[in-house]
Amino acid sequence: MARRLVMLVVTLLVSSFVIFSALYVAPGNPIAVLSGGRALPPSSIAVLEKRYHLNDPFLVRYVDWVKGAVHGDFGVSITLHEDVSSLISARIGTTLELVAFASILILLFGIGLGLLGALRPGPLDTGVIVITAISAALPAFVAAVVLQTVFAVNLGWFPATGNGTGFADQVRHLTLPAFALAVGSLALVARVTRASVREEAGKEHVQTAISRGIPYGMVVRRHVLRNAAIPITTVAGITIASLIAIDTVVETAFSLNGLGSYLVASASNKDFAVVQGISLVLVTIFVVINTIVDILYAVLDPRVKLGSRAQ
């Protein structure tokens, strides 16, 4: 446990250093951005340099930035003159809701489809194999176009773009994005579930349980699913963590005002403070989810020692 947490902190420190130094060495002069390209008198340049700490040595600026980030202060957006932390907190809700929604879909449909395919051989199983093979190759931005065309433009069941207001309206607005975000990972989880449940169901202890007359549902839950849970957790954890990256694509495709789409916009505008802040937040979420998955192994399988990843 302690080892995992040390790894977590080290990874975050190194990532923060990479994020900060990458944008520090980026070409371009922040003063020129601030002044909008106009020539400024030396006295105003000095004021700006002091205000944005442009003259401090690199390491001092990095340490200041990390100290601030730990306290939730990511500096000031040079193009918007607004606190990066307030820009982030205005948008992080949308992103977390979207990722949570997609995670629920992945667990529900991924494990559901996988179980269906594993326990009902024949046409149902073939259907699961075909559906998962196609959706595994369906990139999120193509899924977005297909969903918008079918369910928003043609059927009109869900809105095509935007965030919505109020809980029910927000859920309605997030439904298509969540499916677009989930579709690839869902296929992966379904395939791993199907394979591991199949394998587990053929084992001797399951045959024994059936011959002892234990009800079917209980055999599936206690003897099959419990043992198949470890590979399923692995793949579900990895895929849910990877949603953080695909989220940028889905938010952009559906014009959602979240962290992902804002990160892309800020990268295009070279608003470095915002890019640094959002990158750090997203990488942190990614690393934390991975750590939680590692800890879950030990809960699910007492044989796994914390710190060594189950294969």
Next chain:
Amino acid sequence: MSTVAPTAGRLVRFSSRGLHRRNWVVVVCITVLVLAVVVALVGSMIAPYDPNLLNLSNAYVGPTGGHLLGFDPAGRDLLSRLLAGARTTILGPVAVVAISVGVGTGVAVAAAWLGGWFDSGISAVVDVLFAFPGILLAVLAAAVFGPSLKSAVIALSIAYTPYVARILRGAALRERAQQYVAALEVQGLTGFAICLRHLVPNVFPLIVAQATILFGYAMVDLAAISFLGLGVQTPQPDWGVMVSEGETGVLQGYPAESLAAGLAIMVVVIAVNLLGERLVDNAQRSSH
């Protein structure tokens, strides 16, 4: 005829038919990929029209004589843009795979061979690099170097190298423990020669399988980055760019451009994935 065939004969016939069907899938996949590569190389030459020729009066017009797929939102010939766009969409991922598999294999074999602090150091770097999803690294690269195909390819290559390194380090370690390696060492061959002439050729099926799987991921990720506007830049045709250019049409009920480009990506990715799975199966079977 309902005569019962001898069991042995039926078994053989059954398995050979199964083999036949598997080969059929492989043939289709390889055909799709060869076609894709040919189009990537000569696509802009065989395109019937100039892929960048604008004619706004043709915007959203469907298939007509001479224009098999119709026009995009700016009135450009859709088929010509698809053919010309194959170049960056296919060759970009090829570059990503070549760099990451090349560097990843070299690093992994060196780590497995040398062991000690070098191996621990490489493994630590690999662990930390896993904290960066490829797309995030590409967004960061676009912010630093400006959006371009080149920065996207470099960022994805960096992001994919640890995956290659982790898998190949395991394989190289298993190979290093084999007796033939010890025998070659006794014969006085240098470590470099053993790795180059014996160890790497022996894990080559695994390298090819990993490269194939990675190509699918690289193609989707690169297209996604171009879709975000941080890779290939408009008006240059690229399948990822085309999906994003078609977005305005999608909302107005003209999804042709986005769907055509998206479908093209999917067909290639499905072919690559099916082939990759087969190659991984074969590589695992031959190593056990």
